[in-house]
Amino acid sequence: METVLKVENLSASYRKNTVLQHVNVNIDSGSLTAIVGPNGAGKSTFLKTILNLHPSLTGSVSYFGQPLSKVKKQVGYVPQRGSVDWDFPTDALDVVTMGLYGQIGFLRRPKRSHREKALAALEKVGMSDYANRQISQLSGGQQQRVFLARALVQDAELYFMDEPLAGVDAATERAIMSILKELKQLGRTVLVVHHDLQTVQDYFDHVLLLNKTVIKHGRTEKVFTNENIISTYGGNIQLLKEGQGHVVHTLH
Amino acid sequence: MFKKRGMLLSGLVATILFIGGCNNETSTNEEEGAIQVVTTISQIGEPLSVIGGDRVKVESLMGPSVDPHLYNATQGDISTIEGADLIFYNGLDLEANMVEIFESISKNKPVLAIGETLSEDKLLEEEPGVVDPHIWFDIDLWKLALEAAVEELKKYSPEDSDYFNDNMESYFAELDALNEEAQEQISQIPEKHRVLVTAHDAFGYFGNKFSMEVIGLQGLSTEDEIGVSDINDTIAIIKEFEIPAIFVESSIDSRTINSVIEGAKSDGIDVELGGELFSDAMGNPGTEKGTYIGMYRHNVETIYNALK
Amino acid sequence: MWSILSTSNTQWVLFSATILGIAAGIVGCLSYWKKQSLMSDALAHAALPGVVITFLIIGEKNLFFLIIGAAISALLGAFFIQWVQSSTRITEDTAMGMTLSVFFGLGIMLLTVVNRTAGGNQSGLDSFIFGQAAAMVRSDVNTMLALAFFVILIVIAGFKEWKLYLFDPSFAKGLGLSLSLMNVLYTTVLVTTIVIGIQAVGVILIAALLIIPSVSARYWTQKLKTMFLLSACFGGISGAIGTAISAIGRGWPTGPFIVVVAALFFIISLVFGKEKGILLKHLQFRKQQKAHSQEIGHHPVFQKEGK
Numbered sequence: 001m002e003t004v005l006k007v008e009n010l011s012a013s014y015r016k017n018t019v020l021q022h023v024n025v026n027i028d029s030g031s032l033t034a035i036v037g038p039n040g041a042g043k044s045t046f047l048k049t050i051l052n053l054h055p056s057l058t059g060s061v062s063y064f065g066q067p068l069s070k071v072k073k074q075v076g077y078v079p080q081r082g083s084v085d086w087d088f089p090t091d092a093l094d095v096v097t098m099g100l101y102g103q104i105g106f107l108r109r110p111k112r113s114h115r116e117k118a119l120a121a122l123e124k125v126g127m128s129d130y131a132n133r134q135i136s137q138l139s140g141g142q143q144q145r146v147f148l149a150r151a152l153v154q155d156a157e158l159y160f161m162d163e164p165l166a167g168v169d170a171a172t173e174r175a176i177m178s179i180l181k182e183l184k185q186l187g188r189t190v191l192v193v194h195h196d197l198q199t200v201q202d203y204f205d206h207v208l209l210l211n212k213t214v215i216k217h218g219r220t221e222k223v224f225t226n227e228n229i230i231s232t233y234g235g236n237i238q239l240l241k242e243g244q245g246h247v248v249h250t251l252h
Numbered sequence: 253m254f255k256k257r258g259m260l261l262s263g264l265v266a267t268i269l270f271i272g273g274c275n276n277e278t279s280t281n282e283e284e285g286a287i288q289v290v291t292t293i294s295q296i297g298e299p300l301s302v303i304g305g306d307r308v309k310v311e312s313l314m315g316p317s318v319d320p321h322l323y324n325a326t327q328g329d330i331s332t333i334e335g336a337d338l339i340f341y342n343g344l345d346l347e348a349n350m351v352e353i354f355e356s357i358s359k360n361k362p363v364l365a366i367g368e369t370l371s372e373d374k375l376l377e378e379e380p381g382v383v384d385p386h387i388w389f390d391i392d393l394w395k396l397a398l399e400a401a402v403e404e405l406k407k408y409s410p411e412d413s414d415y416f417n418d419n420m421e422s423y424f425a426e427l428d429a430l431n432e433e434a435q436e437q438i439s440q441i442p443e444k445h446r447v448l449v450t451a452h453d454a455f456g457y458f459g460n461k462f463s464m465e466v467i468g469l470q471g472l473s474t475e476d477e478i479g480v481s482d483i484n485d486t487i488a489i490i491k492e493f494e495i496p497a498i499f500v501e502s503s504i505d506s507r508t509i510n511s512v513i514e515g516a517k518s519d520g521i522d523v524e525l526g527g528e529l530f531s532d533a534m535g536n537p538g539t540e541k542g543t544y545i546g547m548y549r550h551n552v553e554t555i556y557n558a559l560k
Numbered sequence: 561m562w563s564i565l566s567t568s569n570t571q572w573v574l575f576s577a578t579i580l581g582i583a584a585g586i587v588g589c590l591s592y593w594k595k596q597s598l599m600s601d602a603l604a605h606a607a608l609p610g611v612v613i614t615f616l617i618i619g620e621k622n623l624f625f626l627i628i629g630a631a632i633s634a635l636l637g638a639f640f641i642q643w644v645q646s647s648t649r650i651t652e653d654t655a656m657g658m659t660l661s662v663f664f665g666l667g668i669m670l671l672t673v674v675n676r677t678a679g680g681n682q683s684g685l686d687s688f689i690f691g692q693a694a695a696m697v698r699s700d701v702n703t704m705l706a707l708a709f710f711v712i713l714i715v716i717a718g719f720k721e722w723k724l725y726l727f728d729p730s731f732a733k734g735l736g737l738s739l740s741l742m743n744v745l746y747t748t749v750l751v752t753t754i755v756i757g758i759q760a761v762g763v764i765l766i767a768a769l770l771i772i773p774s775v776s777a778r779y780w781t782q783k784l785k786t787m788f789l790l791s792a793c794f795g796g797i798s799g800a801i802g803t804a805i806s807a808i809g810r811g812w813p814t815g816p817f818i819v820v821v822a823a824l825f826f827i828i829s830l831v832f833g834k835e836k837g838i839l840l841k842h843l844q845f846r847k848q849q850k851a852h853s854q855e856i857g858h859h860p861v862f863q864k865e866g867k
Contacts, residue, residue, distance in 0.1 A: 048730070051734055052733070053730050053733055053734065069736075072734070072735070072736045075734070077730075077731060077734045079728070079730055079731060083728070083730060084727055084728045085595075085727075088593070088726070088727045088784070089781065089782045089783055089784045089786075089787060090723065090727065090783075090784060094723075095727075098720075098723070098724050098727070098728070098731070098735075099735075101720060101721070101724055101735055101737070102735040102736055104720075106718070106721065107717055107718060109720070110720070134782050136782075150731075
């Protein structure tokens, strides 16, 4: 098992609060990892920081043994849906094509082959009928799928996703998860900030319990225990069915 | 980092204010017992300093190239005004932003709008209801206005009446000579060239006096913004009257007149820049052009040379 | 009447205003999608003290240096806005309002000082505020052409990069697009347009040309490229028609008319615009209302039915 992502002693702040400290984690290739933790635990910040989208205070991050800048093409990112203005005048195909801008090159225009790749990605997420639909007219789930397609079109080795299943319909959830499973079968690595404790065991073979620092990380069956969950959430949860590992996160 | 930048900025501002303020400092060597007279434009101040001689100390708030239509008094000006014995201004809405100040000061001190002492029939009305304030270009009217100011001086210091009267007489004699001189020169300009085109309507009384057609690009007050039609109209008139030259003014941005000249040339109409005239302000104090007579003479000569 | 439109001055003003309108319309779209439309106004106002201070330093009206001074001042304003936002809890629009007032106030104060010194009024620094659109001459046409060329080049060459940068900057960064480069380009293009604009038409008008055409264009299209084109058109046409009207009228100031025409475009777009125009929205709503009430009428629940 090779380590595709090595995070050492990472810390970061957000608006004068330290939201991450002493974060150490190694992600193995081919894993499908859920990052879970309470609100404000730094999950999104963690993702952004290791992607150099947010400044780190300390620590180092290496991808396949190298800094991110050298392996940008191997990394795909699906940000939170709320991070953009969906009123922007563009269509689904256009957004997916943006994923190829790195390949198309500066000052060059997309060619037919690029458009076809983008269309194929849309097809993969079940959105090819919506290729020319304005993104403002898409539902939450459809928008999420467009974002996913945009990442897929990059054909990366390592994918990061920020709450891709939040607020999506069941069909979209199924579609997304089946794609993630497929990626895993292809030997790719996926890290997902996940919002729903209920589905961690069903979907992810690894889990990273994060609350400002790593509480526990490892294979889901080993690490996703009630005890670990309680330490991560600081006692703000209620276990519904003891012993069956189903937990419910109370509204805080 | 802001602290540093902020300090730098405030330091810069303070320095600039200080320099600016320094320019307005008057010499504090007050002649013992001299009457402190404060005026707005130097066209009032300079003649009064001649007539008042060493019995008065005159200070004019608006120096060379200052535009009285737009001028706003500063705290420094207000203290200067408050320290005066007599205050004179043109009135007729020339010093548009200072009217309230004068009205409130007039409760405590003698303040006179010398232009407003003239009877209405002598004044020109550019547009209905709007009086042209640039009366100093008609020497006869200006003599009347200055006389009104001197009356105030005499009232304030009756023991100097004779002194003032003598000075006024000799000064007015010079003015009369100037008047004749101007009349003669201007009449030598061929009639069809007797059109005076300037940046704004400051020369109404001048034109009226010397039978010259007067056209200002900007209207009576420099507060107005011109339109393309103003420029086109001016060029049309230049073309129609075959005017050889037009003039910029010392207190106004020359850009508008220059665009008239450039536009006219581009349309094949030959017109030159006749020179710079003093309209609302005079030249530097202490120079020939800093005196009313010198300023007037300069204007007449410039106009004559350009249009003859 | 038409001969009025063919005089050299009218043509110079016409072309300058039109080209400036086109350039401002394009740059305005960038600001619109950066959600920083008010920034153009703030920066235009922030440029004033730079102009005056430069004049005080060099002592004469050298347009080249005055423009540089304006640019520096505007950039300082931009930094100030950024700094206030990042170091305090103040929001962006408040920061912009503050900067606008402080810088502009400083500029006015300095202008008062300048206007009391010899040569002050002659420098025409006042015209940086309201502009003297009518006094534009051939050299202004050339300047505007250069500006427009510069703007169009930068926007067209990297159009897809702009699209990405405006839509999803984080993703852009992830792909390797240098956000700092884009920010610098954006600021450069914006400040250049502003300072070249204000020396000709003043602070008020340049802000209007930067904001109104792009907002108006939004009401007509759902395609980004079309929005840029429309915005350029609206800006250019406002310049042209505003100039034409002021040329035909008697003593009508040019600058204000350009703003009025632009505003008219906006109102027409607001009401009749194909996308989200008020009229269309209203008509659509009525149509839906009608369809809906017919539907309800036929809904089984409302049918009289013996149970």
